[in-house]
Amino acid sequence: MTQPVACAALVRFENCPALLSCSGDEDRTTQSLRRQALSQALAAPTDLTVDLSDLGFADTSLMLDLMMVAGRLRQAGRAMRLHGAQPQIQRLIELVGLHRLPGVIVVSPAGAL
Numbered sequence: 872m873t874q875p876v877a878c879a880a881l882v883r884f885e886n887c888p889a890l891l892s893c894s895g896d897e898d899r900t901t902q903s904l905r906r907q908a909l910s911q912a913l914a915a916p917t918d919l920t921v922d923l924s925d926l927g928f929a930d931t932s933l934m935l936d937l938m939m940v941a942g943r944l945r946q947a948g949r950a951m952r953l954h955g956a957q958p959q960i961q962r963l964i965e966l967v968g969l970h971r972l973p974g975v976i977v978v979s980p981a982g983a984l
Contacts, residue, residue, distance in 0.1 A: 882933075884908040889915035891940075894925035897933040909936055913943050924955030934967040945974035953977045 881895045882905035891912045897905065912919050921937065941951045951974060956964060961977075964970050970977050 881905065882908045884911040884915075886911070886915060889917050889919045890922060891919060892922045892925070893929070893933065894927075896928040897926065898928070898930040899932045902932050902936070905933070905936065909940055912940055915949075918950045918952060919944055920952045920954060922954050923957070923960055926957065926960055929960055929963055931963070931967055934963055934969050938967070938969055938972060941969070941972050941975045945972075950974045950976060 881893065881897055881901055883892045884890070884907075885892070889912065891908060919940070937951070944951055953964065953970070953975065956977070964977065969975055
C-alpha cells in the first residue's frame with residue numbers, strides 16, 4: 872500500500888506585507904488547493920502583491936480567481952499589484968482582461984520584484 876503524496880502549495884499567502892505567490896502550474900485541477908491562500912489574501916488589511924515570477928503555466932481558472940480577489944479588494948479600498956508574469960502568463964492576463972480591472976496594476980516584467 873502506497874502512502875498518499877502531499878502536494879506542495881502552488882499558491883501561498885504571506886502576511887506583512889500581503890503577498891500571494893503563485894508557482895508551478897495552476898489550472899482547474901489545482902483550484903481547490905488555492906482557496907485557503909486566496910481567502911487569506913482577502914483578509915489582508917493592505918494592498919496585495921501577487922508574485923507570478925515562478926508561475927510556468929496557468930489557465931483561466933486562476934485568472935478568474937484573481938479577478939474575484941481583485942474585485943473584493945477594490946470594494947475594500949485596496950489594490951492588487953501583479954509582479955513578474957512570464958510572457959505566456961502576461962498574454963493570459965491580457966486575454967481575460969485582468970489588467971484592465973480597476974485596482975489592478977501590472978508593475979514589472981518577469982523576474983523583477
